[in-house]
Amino acid sequence: MPVSPFVENDCTENICLHYKTFRYTEKIKSYPKYQKLDIRKYISFIQEGMELTYKRIAESKVELINLFEKYKTILRLRQIHRHTIYYYWLLYKFYHPCNLSRNNFFFYNNLKNYSDNIIQYEEKMLLNGDIPIFFHKPFQKHVYGLNKRLQNNYYQYTAAYWFNKKLNDIQHKEFINKRLQEIYELLAI
Structure with a gap:
């Protein structure tokens, strides 16, 4: 059974840490419960979900672009240097x-x-x-620190350029079929 730590008498001189054992409830019965998970049971479900995802993205391309444009001034994309x-x-x-x-x-x-x-x-x-935390804005090529621009034109293309390019690729049936085939091969066990 799982054990969870909890603090008793917080913010007092009698503060102490206890460990409490708890049972799984019916609400979380979908957890594997220490059993080895056999992904082969779920492959068709995952494949179907990926197909629906690609189709939905292809259908709502204009909505996604409009949403991206709407929030372009406040979007910040986290960037990892190290x-x-x-x-x-x-x-x-x-x-x-x-x-x-x-x-x-x-x-x-x-x-x-x-x-x-x-x-x-x-x-x-x-x-x-x-x-250190770095970020960049979708319609700019610069790298920022917290509130300071660190380097101009760090990227050759903006994130918005790649976003639009990937959305245009998804419109093509061959691209979707190729991606789905790659996913099927990855899931083949």
Whole structure:
């Protein structure tokens, strides 16, 4: 049976952590319950869902483009330059006594492969103990930090260009059939 931790007497001097065993209820009976899941039982269901998804996207292409246009000023797309675990590793190593006196050199030696503005932003965030977050806007080619543009024309094309290109590809029957065939091959066990 699953065990869940919970806090008792929170915000008091008698705070303590207890573990509570709970039973599955009927509401969550669809959980596998420690049984090995045999995906072959669900392949036709997954294939049917993918077919319906591609068909629905193809049918509502204009609606999707209008929705995208409507929110273009407020949309921000998260961008990953390095994996979070890499930043975590850097922060962990940074607090080792041999690195504390050479903090700028430590980050500079471990943050490479990007423009100086991006690396300086990463250093600044890491020195504050934060994980750097980057984003870009769908109709622009620039890379941003929290509220600061870090690099102009970072991308060759905008995200909106690729969005429209992919939507146009979905209109073609051959593309849909090719994608579905790839999914079928991936699901073939």
